[in-house]
Amino acid sequence: MPYVIPEVVDVKQRKTDIGPPHYKNFLPPVIQKNYGDWKTHEILSPGLMVHIANSGDKIWTVRVASPRLLSTDTLREIAEIAEKYCDGYLRFTTRNNIEFLVSDESKVKPLMDELAAKKYMIGGIGSRVSNIVHTQGWIHCHSAAVDASALVKVIMDEFADYFTTKETPNKVRFAVACCTNMCGAVHCSDIAYVGIHRKLPRIEHENFKNLCELPTTMASCPTAAITPDPAKKSIKINADKCMYCGNCFSVCPALPIADPENDGVAIVVGGKVGNLRKPPMFSKLAVAYLPNNPPRWPEVVKATRKIFDAYVAGAKKHERVGEWIERIGWEKFFAVTGLPFTFQHIDDWTYAFKTFRTTTQMKWTK
């Protein structure tokens, strides 16, 4: 379809509610022909797989990492590469990887050579680290307690060889959420980072009455810590109940909570979304707080290394992080990773009692 960008735009002529274009227009001919009729696939190398149709037709996929934040320059470069080797066909994965879709086997190697020469990171397919789903962070969000893209960058740099070559017992899915709003599946990832606050929101009483709605603000609080302050036409926050989630700030700009000295990163582990073997699992708290230390958050990288290496050393083949921890037990997880277990690890919210150990079954680690 030829695209047009006119010099003069008559905005009154806009058609509404047309929805997205039909996907069929974007599928390579070999996919159109074999749609829904694939037989199997093989992973030929960490960044290359081939799908084989019942007809015998094949399509090769070359996967490279992207930082998700892409300039139009880079996008054009990607488009040029796709034109050269893939008749222009490419796709993205839900984890922000770029996939070049090659219909002609003879073009696979030249494509991979050019990608390597241009320093694209090829890999991410199979039992290894894939790219990291993440949120906007300081680049574009008002409630970010930590930057997201930077954490992705430093973690992927640290574990790059597990994207490009080495294998892990099963997939390791990292995720980053820059605040507890968690735009992204952080709560169900193998190893995930969430930006947290550790002090109360600051109430700007003068602004509250102009900017905020009392019922909405009160309703936003998961622990009912917010009550009216009629004299000030504002609110009070019960310091004993507030757990610094920042949801009140989301609905009321007069309750800023960002704090350069006390904000930071928590690490949660053992979640997954797939139904393979065990049902989907939530991630659980491993490290309650590490400081915001830009630009490369060395404490976060080091703590992750402890968890990651213990998993690679201890897990059976096909066990995800959460399955490994469940098998060895949480007491052993803290022992083998050397991470401290603290008051913050014991739940004290709504369903806390469901996480208390109501059995004498346990392992001795000391």
Next chain:
Amino acid sequence: MTKKYETPLLDELEKGPFPSFVTEMKKAAAKNPMAADELGLLEKSFRDKVTYWKHGGIVGVRGYGGGVIGRYSQLADQFPGVAHFHTVRVNQVAGLFYTSETIKFLCDLWDKYGSGLTNFHGSTGDIILLGTVTENLEPLATILSMNGFDLGGSGSAMRTPSCCVGPARCEWSMIDTLDITYDLTQEFQDELHRPQFPYKFKIKTVGCPVDCNASIARADLSIIGTWKGPIAIDQDKVKDYAKKGMNIQEEIVNMCPGKCITWDGNSLNINNADCLHCMHCITKLAGALKPTPPFGAVILIGAKAPFVIGATLSWVIVPFMEMKPPYQELKDLIRNMWDWWNEYGKNRERIGELIIRRGMREFLEVCGLEPTPEMVREPRNDPFWFWKEEDLEKKPWEEFLK
């Protein structure tokens, strides 16, 4: 010429093998003053360890209540290029397929009307165009529309539906995830573009229980492909896996959650009646095992991130639904639950939270669904439950004790 900022902290993030978002920002900054100020602002955030964005403001395009997120910097005086830096959500193509022509068109458009910075893609699935000013929104939306594209969802609306790669390039997809996504997106254009719900509503469709789009964790309505037929076995291919070094007993038999597989070194046997349909054996023995029809979907409800009651995973409301176009049963179900949620939901209450507040019975009755054991992990373990007048008149024991 665009303004040049010293960025010693961000420069550290251009080192290392993973592609650098800082390099991307610098590329855009070299030719776009908005992107240049965005880079300068981010360096300041890294220095001060705090974000400098204000809450979203209300901006949009004529006729729509969403699709654009207003965004303003707190430091407009210092960084005038990001005084207004709105996000435009463009409804992605199902399955995230593109042609190079399309990518180039989006680039040309965004270089003309925005910062030159993008996200491929946002968490919900949209193409994210990052950073523009209010007066560019109408021409942008108009040109997108002229070329067959439309805006995605934002606010208390149905959000842009998304899916896995599905039957386009996966042998395990048991439903047409791309078609379902396209069809639902077209069906509910009004609900997508004009927020009319208590809060957001996300729909994600995946072709099998592997769930490559995190549907069960991230969608209010999760549509997950599954099967009812036996697992077909190619014994020769299974033996090939064994020959190549796979320990079938350890890796397949022992890891089956249904404990329904046996292997005698020569042939693999599956007791399909005990299969939990988890996909472990099928994915590990790719090409040797495959699910067989009937194919359909498990429909689940209620997943969300932690606010306000805690994170939830979607739970089963329809154990098996046939998924044939025009998906009328599914559309009727969705409309029924929306009507109920609109009636009873509080401001910022997700549908899952409303179900927890008012009970599954009410929800199931509204949807015309009968209770089944597949909906729960286990029956309740407390002795407190409700009876309705109509329940008291029924004598089911006369039937089940016959």
